[in-house]
Amino acid sequence: MASLAAARYGKDNVRVYKVHRDEKTGVQTVVEMTVCVLLEGEIDTSYTKADNSVVVATDSIKNTIYITAKQQPVTPPELFGSILGSHFIEKYPHIHVAHVNIITHRWVRMTIDGKAHPHSFLKDSPETRNVQVDVTEGKGIDITSSINGLTVLKSTGSQFWGFVRDEFTTLKETWDRILSTQVDAKWQWRRFNDVQHVKANLDKFDGAWETARNTTLKTFAEDNSASVQATMYKMSEQILAAVPLVETVEYALPNIHYFEIDLSWHKGLKNTGKDAEVYAPQSGPNGLIKCTVARSGQKARL
């Protein structure tokens, strides 16, 4: 005998663009998002008994995303996700959890002749601002905000030595190396009761994103890194200190390697150690270093 152990369904990859036109100034502001909404609740019979009477069609879920984007603010994404998720559990009595994921793509206003352009934008990197909003009937709204795809490199100010040396080790210790990564940083908010509670904290979300982004960049640049592990822990500590409503900070950082190339075989050309100038960037394998940092005495909510 089999039984349904878990189920959720919905619409993924719903691409939405919204423009705000300021009629007075002529300045337009754009937001482009990719949205996923997955629902949970009393939907088991749709799987086990071919009973579609409990199914809110994924096509209707897509329509709801568009209508909510038209009628409600889409920024900050933490608010839009909360409004959207709450809609599903309030509208349908048999739906008890809504999982909303929003990827906000990066459109940065162009500067032309030193002036902010009123309606032209630039995607200067694959970086995105994301939220995962889980709205659970009777519990509240759990929000995790994140930065993804922020790609950074420093050409010095990074070391890695003192690690385990045994019969498996070939890596040399280094006191000066290249450090590059693509930042995946998440911060989990203390649970909100409802949309009103999210609205009451509206000013915090953009500020937290800026703090996380600036802290990541500043620490990356300024820390004389002992390892990816040590540097990412410093970043996490600072974000927790700066944003009281954040319970945990999580980083996942690939260590994108740049290998020295020994060119001594060519006329004794010196290109290693202090003479290294030309390196071979690696696409893989890469290190992958992760951590979740909580406030002291607090365990991460999994």
Ligand SMILES: O=c1[nH]c(=O)c2[nH]c(=O)[nH]c2[nH]1
């Ligand atoms: O910062 C680093 N952490 C590691 O765990 C590691 N392992 C490795 O080979 N290089 C590095 N660098």
